[in-house]
Amino acid sequence: AQSVTQLGSHVSVSEGALVLLRCNYSSSVPPYLFWYVQYPNQGLQLLLKYTSAATLVKGINGFEAEFKKSETSFHLTKPSAHMSDAAEYFCAVSLNSGYSTLTFGKGTMLLVSP
């Protein structure tokens, strides 16, 4: 079985500061990993995904994440936060593609102050 742990239910940054949202996974086989963003009263939007190609994955809105097998981590970063980045972020894992299901972490709320 796979699982995801997101460290920190809330992260606060100032506008222009580095964003770092942490995600650690547990999986018995090489995983596929995803980051989704959820704005208030909306569904989930895919930011980026790792599917065993390059370990550094670039996504939308300037976000990127690095897969580190030795640390079982897939942390999400953005060099400079914008006010519009304030949202909840979910890390998710699936075992494989095709007939797969996503297992989500509990989410991290990103707060951006002026």
Next chain:
Amino acid sequence: ETGVTQSPTHLIKTRGQQVTLRCSSQSGHNTVSWYQQALGQGPQFIFQYYREEENGRGNFPPRFSGLQFPNYSSELNVNALELDDSALYLCASSLVQGNSETQYFGPGTRLLVL
């Protein structure tokens, strides 16, 4: 925009009633998954349908059931509603092609059980 729509957007029911939630997938997507997102939690997998057959199920009782139709629409039915069924229900559609699959989420239906 993910091309996935859900109806209704909000719904209020009383305990013991039955509810049907609907999802319209992206054209051509052969897989639909349903998730329950309780307040303050990450989405939890309910079940997945592939080509109109149930393809996997999470830890949800049989009173949660579903259907997938040839026109890329699907339904989630919940019988004998309980207070704990209050949540945001998300559907996600995807196209399984070889080793490539990304789930695209709809905006969700928020269900309140009184």
